[in-house]
Amino acid sequence: MKLRSRAWVLTVVLWVGMSVPVDSATPANSKIIHVLNRLxxxxxxxxxxxxxxxxxxxxxxxxxxxxxxxxxAALTQQLAQLNTLTMSPVALAQQFRPVGQGxxxxxxxxxxxxxxxxxxxxxVEARLxxxxxxxxxxxxxxxxxxxxxxxxxxxKGLTRVWVGAYEQEAIRPHTMGRFRDLLEATARHxxxxxxxxxxxxTDPKSPGARGRFQGLNENYARELLELHTLGxxxxxxxxxxxxxxxxxxxxxxxxxxxxxxxxTDNDNGFYFDAKRHDFSDKVFLGRTIKGSGxxxxxxxxxxxxxxxxxxxxxxxxxxxxxxxDQPPKALLDQxxxxxxxxxxxxxEVLSTLFRSAEFMDSKHYNAKFKTPYQYVVSxxxxxxxxxxxxxxxxxxxxQLGMPLFGCQTPDGYKNTQAAWLNPDGMTRRLSFATTFxxxxxxxxxxxxxxxxxxxxxxxxxxxxIASSPPQLRTAIILGSPxxxxx
Amino acid sequence: MxxxxxxxxxxxxTASSLVAVGGHGWxxxxxxxxxxxxxxxxxxxxxxxxxxNIVVPYKEAAYYENRPKIAIPQPGKAGGALxxxxxxxxxxxxxxxxxxxxxxxxAFVPACGSPDAxxxxxxxxxxxxxxxxxxxxxxxxxxxxxxxxxNTGRNPIQAINVGNTTPRILTGKMPVATLxxxxxxxNPLPIDRPQVAAAFDRLYDRNDTLGQVYKESRxxxxxxxxxxxxxxxxxxxxxxxANGFVRDAQRLAKIMxxxxxxxLAFLAIGGWDTHVNQGASQxxxxxxxQQLGKGLIALQQGLGAGFNDTTILVMSEFGRTVKExxxxxxxxxxxxVMWAMGGKVRGGIYGNWRGLAANQLYQGRDVPVTTDFxxxxxxxxxxxxxxxxxxxxxVFPNYKPKQTVNLV
Numbered sequence: 001m002k003l004r005s006r007a008w009v010l011t012v013v014l015w016v017g018m019s020v021p022v023d024s025a026t027p028a029n030s031k032i033i034h035v036l037n038r039l040x041x042x043x044x045x046x047x048x049x050x051x052x053x054x055x056x057x058x059x060x061x062x063x064x065x066x067x068x069x070x071x072x073a074a075l076t077q078q079l080a081q082l083n084t085l086t087m088s089p090v091a092l093a094q095q096f097r098p099v100g101q102g103x104x105x106x107x108x109x110x111x112x113x114x115x116x117x118x119x120x121x122x123x124v125e126a127r128l129x130x131x132x133x134x135x136x137x138x139x140x141x142x143x144x145x146x147x148x149x150x151x152x153x154x155x156k157g158l159t160r161v162w163v164g165a166y167e168q169e170a171i172r173p174h175t176m177g178r179f180r181d182l183l184e185a186t187a188r189h190x191x192x193x194x195x196x197x198x199x200x201x202t203d204p205k206s207p208g209a210r211g212r213f214q215g216l217n218e219n220y221a222r223e224l225l226e227l228h229t230l231g232x233x234x235x236x237x238x239x240x241x242x243x244x245x246x247x248x249x250x251x252x253x254x255x256x257x258x259x260x261x262x263x264t265d266n267d268n269g270f271y272f273d274a275k276r277h278d279f280s281d282k283v284f285l286g287r288t289i290k291g292s293g294x295x296x297x298x299x300x301x302x303x304x305x306x307x308x309x310x311x312x313x314x315x316x317x318x319x320x321x322x323x324x325d326q327p328p329k330a331l332l333d334q335x336x337x338x339x340x341x342x343x344x345x346x347x348e349v350l351s352t353l354f355r356s357a358e359f360m361d362s363k364h365y366n367a368k369f370k371t372p373y374q375y376v377v378s379x380x381x382x383x384x385x386x387x388x389x390x391x392x393x394x395x396x397x398x399q400l401g402m403p404l405f406g407c408q409t410p411d412g413y414k415n416t417q418a419a420w421l422n423p424d425g426m427t428r429r430l431s432f433a434t435t436f437x438x439x440x441x442x443x444x445x446x447x448x449x450x451x452x453x454x455x456x457x458x459x460x461x462x463x464x465i466a467s468s469p470p471q472l473r474t475a476i477i478l479g480s481p482x483x484x485x486x
Numbered sequence: 487m488x489x490x491x492x493x494x495x496x497x498x499x500t501a502s503s504l505v506a507v508g509g510h511g512w513x514x515x516x517x518x519x520x521x522x523x524x525x526x527x528x529x530x531x532x533x534x535x536x537x538x539n540i541v542v543p544y545k546e547a548a549y550y551e552n553r554p555k556i557a558i559p560q561p562g563k564a565g566g567a568l569x570x571x572x573x574x575x576x577x578x579x580x581x582x583x584x585x586x587x588x589x590x591x592x593a594f595v596p597a598c599g600s601p602d603a604x605x606x607x608x609x610x611x612x613x614x615x616x617x618x619x620x621x622x623x624x625x626x627x628x629x630x631x632x633x634x635x636x637n638t639g640r641n642p643i644q645a646i647n648v649g650n651t652t653p654r655i656l657t658g659k660m661p662v663a664t665l666x667x668x669x670x671x672x673n674p675l676p677i678d679r680p681q682v683a684a685a686f687d688r689l690y691d692r693n694d695t696l697g698q699v700y701k702e703s704r705x706x707x708x709x710x711x712x713x714x715x716x717x718x719x720x721x722x723x724x725x726x727x728a729n730g731f732v733r734d735a736q737r738l739a740k741i742m743x744x745x746x747x748x749x750l751a752f753l754a755i756g757g758w759d760t761h762v763n764q765g766a767s768q769x770x771x772x773x774x775x776q777q778l779g780k781g782l783i784a785l786q787q788g789l790g791a792g793f794n795d796t797t798i799l800v801m802s803e804f805g806r807t808v809k810e811x812x813x814x815x816x817x818x819x820x821x822x823v824m825w826a827m828g829g830k831v832r833g834g835i836y837g838n839w840r841g842l843a844a845n846q847l848y849q850g851r852d853v854p855v856t857t858d859f860x861x862x863x864x865x866x867x868x869x870x871x872x873x874x875x876x877x878x879x880x881v882f883p884n885y886k887p888k889q890t891v892n893l894v
Contacts, residue, residue: 156608197606226623401652408608408654409622421695423642423703424652424664427677430686434676464689472685475676480689481696 032056033454034365037486038322039063039354040137041144042378045452060354063138064176064347075133082122089165089190089269092119093255096161116160123154123164124404125390131373132380132387138350142175143167144373145321148412150186150228152195154405159195163405166191169268179314179344180305183228187297188270190253196220196410199252201245201276208250208275221245223410224304231316234309236285243282247289247296250277311339315349322350323359324367325416331358366456366485369417372400374486375429379436379478382453399428430479437474446473457482524871525742525795527751527785528629528655530615531778531802533759534607536771536816537823538808538853541594541835542567544575548842552809556766556816565767570594571835578767579776582783583827590833591793593893595862597837598824599804599855605818607759610803614859615655617882628881629750630658632867635877636749642706645750646741648734656752663706665741667734677704678711713741731755735781739788742796755781758802761815782827794829797870797894799863801825805853808842821853824862826893830870836862836893861887870894 032051036043039060051059062069079085084092095115131140147167154163170189174182186192193199198220202213209215221244225236253269272294279291285307289299304310315335319327334356335349342348353359370378376396380387387393397403401420407413414420446465450457457465461480468476477483543549544560544567558577559566567575568584574596576583586592602619604610613619617628633645633656643663647656656662676682683704690700714737734753742748757774764771782800786793805822838856840846848854864887867873873881 153608156606223622232623408612411623417695418659421699423661423699423706426696426699426703427675427707431675431677434682460692461689464685467688468685469681472682475682476685476689479686481692481694484696 029454030365030456031360033456035059037366039141041131041140041374042381043453044381045384048454064351066136066139069136071134075129078129079126082126084119084122085126085164085168087165088267089162090255090267092161092165093158093269096158119161119164120154121390123167124394126164127167127404128387128390128393131377139175143171146171146175146182149317150192151407151410151412152191153408155408156195159191162191176347176350179346180301183301183305188268190269193251193253196223198248201249201251203246203249203276203278206276206278208273213276216245218242218245221248227411229304229313230307230309231313234313240285243284244300246278246282247284247300250274251297305344308340311336315339318349318353321415322353324364328358331356366482368486369421370484370486371413371415371420372397372402375484376432379433382449396432400425429484433478434475437478446477449474449477453483523746523749523795525749526866526871527796527798529798529800530754531758531800532611532754532756534804534806534818535758535802535822536760536764536806537596538805539771540577540775541596541823542575542577543573543842545573546842552842555814556764556810558767574835577772577775579772580779582779586786586827587833591827591829591831592833593826593831594835595824595837595857595891596835596839597821597853597855598857598859598862599821601855601858605804607803612654614801614803615653617860626658627655629655629752630660630662631881633660633750635873635880641747642702643709643745643747646738646748648738648751648753653752653754661702663710665710665738667730677707709745710741713744729777729780731777731781732784735784736788739785743789743792761811761817762813764815797826797828797831797866799824799826799866801859807851808847808853809851819852820848821855824859826866830894832893836891857891858888860885861889862891865891866894
């Protein structure tokens with residue numbers, strides 16, 4: 001309490017024009033700010049005090065167990081109103097484009113498009129509501145992280161109505177669980193099977209090879225190795241890509257609910273078509289996998305999930321997201337070891353990361369450039385604003401080049417400064433900051449805002465704030481170099 | 487942005503290419519650039535335009551057999567194609583382009599496209615924009631790599647994207663200016679207001695990375711806004727088209743005329759995925775084509791004398807099936823026609839046309855790709871822009887052109 005009132009006095013003194021070059025943040029305080037900046041999607045009013053009271057260790061521990069953090073009734077209620085969020089992929093596909101409906105039936109096309117729009121809007125709204133309102137902030141960061149790691153793109157056909165379900169079913173339940181489960185969940189989801197074309201992947205010599213199911217499609221197999229597991233330098237060859245593609249033949253989905261006897265995965269829609277599968281034996285990464293059908297993928301995934309290259313790649317990407325664009329090597333080694341020792345337990349790997357000396361090194365404080373998503377969400381959080389219109393926010397993200405579910409390429413959005421710092425992005429961030437701070441719904445007090453985010457501004461930023469007209473001060477804070485970073 | 491470029495830029499900045507004016511603005515001193523830069527504009531037809539109905543092989547019986555509902559009649563007949571060379575005819579909706587053809591400033595390369603077999607719009611556009619068909623992991627678009635290889639130093643508006651998001655083709659390390667599309671495009675942003683700008687100028691008056699990027703962003707923005715202000719005055723005199731693409735083309739041309747720092751530009755026009763009710767000489771495809779033609783003419787006329795130093799390439803991710811489908815439309819195919827126009831273009835029909843006989847078609851159904859789109863672009867870049875082979879290799883890595891297309 002004492003600390004805060006002193007900071008407040010200092011702020012007022014500075015803003016009336018006395019440029020006293022004093023860092024108002026105490027060392028203890030800056031460590032808390034760092035932890036909040038990295039684990040969460042932005043500091044909210046009262047967050048710093050909350051962590052001060054409970055201690056950094058307990059905060060990290062709690063965030064690593066999101067199920068232990070109660071969700072507010074208001075948020076739960078808002079989410080409950082989004083009816084497409086709980087629909088299965090089969091139900092979504094049925095409503096979007098009923099099986100048997102030709103392309104020429106234009107009368108039906110309008111409602112279909114409307115349904116697709118609604119589904120997409122609800123997926124966006126759900127994500128943004130949770131990102132801004134949920135106290136399970138590490139969970140929300142991890143959803144952002146894993147969605148991009150296992151990216152699917154809403155602009156491609158049926159994926160449009162499935163992105164929300166994909167996030168709900170394949171990503172959210174496994175963000176801090178076993179990597180092997182995450183791999184399996186994404187592989188069995190129709191959104192992924194459609195997006196990377198594996199639903200058409202067929203043994204050309206199989207009895208089921210006809211029509212559009214003519215032959216091998218390497219698309220998903222390649223990205224599985226290159227992006228989802230081993231990484232491009234992970235030691236696999238073109239022959240391994242082909243072997244994995246053959247192992248994955250017949251993995252697809254159905255758009256109608258199957259009778260129980262035939263159903264392989266309830267109404268998720270996943271379907272293994274044995275008639276299109278290549279039953280020959282395969283050599284994959286030096287191991288022989290006997291032709292046996294659906295179980296071949298399980299063997300291949302076991303190999304991939306336990307592979308040291310996967311441990312290294314996942315560790316690298318996590319450390320890049322949470323620590324630095326070029327993460328410290330010593331940390332990567334610790335994380336990869338932990339990954340291997342715990343059979344890919346993501347919670348354990350994260351725990352190693354957050355408790356490391358490298359993560360806490362003060363040279364990383366306020367050094368990661370925010371992605372547009374992190375930037376916009378953090379502005380809402382810092383001002384304690386409600387996400388009134390997800391459409392408006394999605395438009396802002398679009399202008400900033402990072403619409404939700406809008407990354408075309410399977411590698412997902414980057415989170416580095418090199419990817420996001422460019423002149424046009426700067427113009428638009430500052431324009432967003434200015435417009436946002438003037439919305440009638442945001443009764444943002446600049447002094448309050450400065451304190452919320454820790455009041456750790458350089459003397460130049462402080463002078464820029466002080467010398468600006470009062471109605472622009474909130475915009476200057478949100479547009480400051482300090483707020484661009486986390 | 488890469489550190490290396492950054493240091494280069496920083497050096498130029500401290501050499502005072504930027505001066506603060508009135509304490510609240512950054513203005514560029516006029517750069518001593520080449521008076522007439524070799525300019526390249528790429529127009530992308532998103533959705534796979536039906537090239538067979540753009541440049542019509544009207545001498546071939548197979549064309550009419552495959553397209554009973556949607557074929558364009560032969561020249562001379564009602565709604566007939568406009569004869570180009572006795573073998574091909576232009577869709578009548580493109581009649582505005584005939585003067586350019588007659589002046590030998592318009593060229594077509596039928597059976598052109600990407601060697602990758604995909605019929606996915608998404609993948610095919612991606613490949614045509616990254617310039618690396620078959621490789622998805624390429625980070626940058628080929629126009630951004632081109633920008634880097636031009637190596638002309640700091641110039642925040644050397645490349646202009648018309649649209650609201652940076653397309654794949656211009657994504658990359660080099661800064662690209664954005665000219666927003668649509669009716670509200672010229673609406674000022676908050677940062678254009680002097681008071682707001684002054685406040686942010688004070689905030690970012692620093693020599694670190696963010697400060698540099700900020701200065702670049704202000705420079706590009708101011709250049710565009712000042713070019714547009716002149717353009718708007720002019721627009722009040724002339725009748726500006728209500729049509730979106732034509733309006734964008736007019737605005738881009740005005741900026742390029744006014745500001746010779748602009749060397750590359752990109753525009754996209756959609757609506758070509760004609761699975762249903764495509765129409766023939768009239769109909770939805772014809773209407774879209776007419777709009778495209780008027781936009782291209784708007785560019786040519788807007789550029790005026792500058793057209794002599796401009797090459798415009800028109801491309802689309804793949805072509806459509808030779809045979810019309812059961813819904814009076816066409817489905818996803820393979821080879822397509824690529825267009826080039828400009829003062830230095832040598833008009834004519836290029837490439838290798840094998841006809842539409844069934845045994846000549848790709849997978850028995852589509853126009854084959856006999857000219858890689860990169861061969862056309864490479865020819866323009868080496869013969870017209872003057873890129874060396876090693877620079878060309880930066881634009882299209884690991885690709886050696888199989889042929890020179892002498893259309894410039």
